[in-house]
Amino acid sequence: MQDEKCPKCGAPLGEVVETATGKRLQRCTAGSWNKETKKSEGCDYVKWLEVEPQTLDEKCPKCGNPLVLNVTRFGKKMKKCSTNVWNKETKLSEGCDYIEWINGTTEKLDEKCPQCGEPLVLFTTAAGKRMKKCSTSGWDREAKQATGCTYVQWLKGNFASAPANGEEFLPPEDIF
Ligand SMILES: [Zn+2]
Numbered sequence: 001m002q003d004e005k006c007p008k009c010g011a012p013l014g015e016v017v018e019t020a021t022g023k024r025l026q027r028c029t030a031g032s033w034n035k036e037t038k039k040s041e042g043c044d045y046v047k048w049l050e051v052e053p054q055t056l057d058e059k060c061p062k063c064g065n066p067l068v069l070n071v072t073r074f075g076k077k078m079k080k081c082s083t084n085v086w087n088k089e090t091k092l093s094e095g096c097d098y099i100e101w102i103n104g105t106t107e108k109l110d111e112k113c114p115q116c117g118e119p120l121v122l123f124t125t126a127a128g129k130r131m132k133k134c135s136t137s138g139w140d141r142e143a144k145q146a147t148g149c150t151y152v153q154w155l156k157g158n159f160a161s162a163p164a165n166g167e168e169f170l171p172p173e174d175i176f
């Protein structure tokens with residue numbers, strides 16, 4: 001794949017790089033990202049590589065087919081039905097339209113809750129805000145109230161959108 005040519009200018013494409021949100025792309029070697037001006041210079045061709053959807057051990061509640069985990073360009077995660085495909089010709093999605101957005105992720109931390117001594121977890125919201133909260137905390141959907149320990153510590157900054165490499169300035173991909 002290394003000798004692939006840029007469709008815009010004919011220069012070879014660079015190495016596959018991975019963005020902060022786990023997407024893979026190849027830039028044209030005739031272009032570069034200027035960190036100071038925050039603009040791309042030279043050829044701005046970017047080829048986004050599709051991330052293989054991960055098949056989940058869960059069934060679609062609508063049709064019973066397996067669900068797959070998809071990650072959008074901005075690092076948002078969703079589960080969707082594996083029968084759902086994008087038809088490039090009609091520009092419509094086909095198959096089952098079940099989608100479930102995942103609103104955040106939790107990571108286990110090696111820290112103890114100052115209130116109850118249980119482990120803390122790092123929670124990242126879909127908008128990229130982070131907080132440490134107690135692993136015993138939960139949400140009772142029926143009662144619409146929080147359960148367990150209420151310890152929460154918000155972390156400053158918006159980590160998910162940190163402009164590590166100017167990713168957010170890149171042209172939109174035409175897939176999904
Ligand atoms: Zn080019």
Ligand SMILES: [Zn+2]
Pocket residue numbers: 060061062063064065081082083096097098
């Ligand atoms: Zn389905």
Ligand SMILES: [Zn+2]
Pocket residue numbers: 113114115116117118134135136149150151
């Ligand atoms: Zn606690």
